[in-house]
Amino acid sequence: MxxxxxxxxxxxxxLVLAGCGETGGEQARAPDVKPAPLNAPPPVxxxxxxxxxxxxxxxxxxxPAGQAMAPDAHRALMIRTxxxxxxxxxxxxxxxxxDGENLKNAVAAFExxxxxxxxxxxxxxxxxxxxxxxxxxxxxxxxxxQDVAGxxxxxxxxxxxxxxxxxxxxxxxxxxxxxxKFHMDEALxxxxxxxxxxxxxxTKIIVVAPPPETLMVPVSLVEVDxxxxxxxxxxxxxxxxxxYPATVGSSDMPTPDGEWAVNVVAFDPHWNYDPxxxxxxxxxxxxxxxxxxxxxxxxxxxxxxxxDTYGIHGAPEPRLVGKTASHxxxxxxxxxxxxxxxxxxxxxxxxxxxxxxxxxxxx
Numbered sequence: 001m002x003x004x005x006x007x008x009x010x011x012x013x014x015l016v017l018a019g020c021g022e023t024g025g026e027q028a029r030a031p032d033v034k035p036a037p038l039n040a041p042p043p044v045x046x047x048x049x050x051x052x053x054x055x056x057x058x059x060x061x062x063x064p065a066g067q068a069m070a071p072d073a074h075r076a077l078m079i080r081t082x083x084x085x086x087x088x089x090x091x092x093x094x095x096x097x098x099d100g101e102n103l104k105n106a107v108a109a110f111e112x113x114x115x116x117x118x119x120x121x122x123x124x125x126x127x128x129x130x131x132x133x134x135x136x137x138x139x140x141x142x143x144x145x146q147d148v149a150g151x152x153x154x155x156x157x158x159x160x161x162x163x164x165x166x167x168x169x170x171x172x173x174x175x176x177x178x179x180x181k182f183h184m185d186e187a188l189x190x191x192x193x194x195x196x197x198x199x200x201x202x203t204k205i206i207v208v209a210p211p212p213e214t215l216m217v218p219v220s221l222v223e224v225d226x227x228x229x230x231x232x233x234x235x236x237x238x239x240x241x242x243x244y245p246a247t248v249g250s251s252d253m254p255t256p257d258g259e260w261a262v263n264v265v266a267f268d269p270h271w272n273y274d275p276x277x278x279x280x281x282x283x284x285x286x287x288x289x290x291x292x293x294x295x296x297x298x299x300x301x302x303x304x305x306x307x308d309t310y311g312i313h314g315a316p317e318p319r320l321v322g323k324t325a326s327h328x329x330x331x332x333x334x335x336x337x338x339x340x341x342x343x344x345x346x347x348x349x350x351x352x353x354x355x356x357x358x359x360x361x362x363x
């Protein structure tokens with residue numbers, strides 16, 4: 001006999017209607033937050049690369065007003081900060097070694113969880129807590145046969161009717177696959193490994209050591225903060241367990257308001273384009289079944305909500321998460337969506353707060 005969890009997941013096979021347009025529901029109250037302990041870091045083998053070792057030695061330093069860090073030192077600090085935040089449960093999205101709103105929002109969520117003033121600024125107090133995780137943030141990886149085996153597709157079409165012709169919305173290259181495997185931006189992975197042949201098995205590269213794609217504690221409440229472009233996950237006792245940068249709706253295609261719930265979860269979902277239910281795309285193409293894959297329009301995971309046609313899902317371009325607008329659904333990176341999906345169940349509350357910034361939806 002299948003478990004309730006297995007039935008919950010099995011019921012999601014080959015769904016998915018990504019939604020947009022409508023709003024509704026009553027505004028719900030955000031939870032009180034309890035300070036969360038630091039997550040136990042996974043064991044990491046240090047890298048033998050001097051570049052990686054320099055990143056692992058990066059330290060926060062308060063500089064005098066008007067003085068800036070050298071570019072390489074700043075990138076090293078940002079990489080270490082991003083990885084430490086991710087391993088503590090506060091994702092900055094794709095690790096790119098750069099400052100920005102996703103990083104600021106991750107720091108703010110970390111401060112909230114630790115009971116600190118929530119200003120989103122990396123300071124000495126935040127840094128001292130982060131580096132309690134003493135594990136290296138960089139490690140070596142040898143590219144294996146499975147990393148280059150594919151199948152890969154030459155290019156992901158922009159039109160849904162052309163996507164529907166593909167047997168799988170797969171990665172376009174080993175580089176893209178490896179970047180997603182290690183939660184990294186492709187440009188950073190390339191920059192840290194100049195001249196590396198990412199398509200050749202046996203090539204040794206340096207990569208970040210990201211957290212597992214599971215949460216060990218069940219999530220009782222998901223809060224979608226539309227103003228901050230962030231999703232936060234809470235335990236039954238109100239502990240803030242994790243946060244993720246999110247792409248939410250736009251002023252013309254808003255994300256819902258109020259309180260809803262998780263209906264079902266689908267890993268590696270099909271995406272069904274139905275012009276009668278959706279108000280975007282080329283409706284002349286009719287109904288379309290777009291096959292699974294990390295470059296599917298809803299990514300690698302679909303968390304279906306009780307609000308018809310709406311969900312929280314993955315994304316084919318992780319570097320854009322939190323930086324664009326959706327057709328009303330909530331996009332996370334594929335790895336963040338998998339982590340959240342690992343800890344929710346049918347009936348998990350989903351509360352929407354705040355308002356979208358005034359911008360147009362993007363595909």
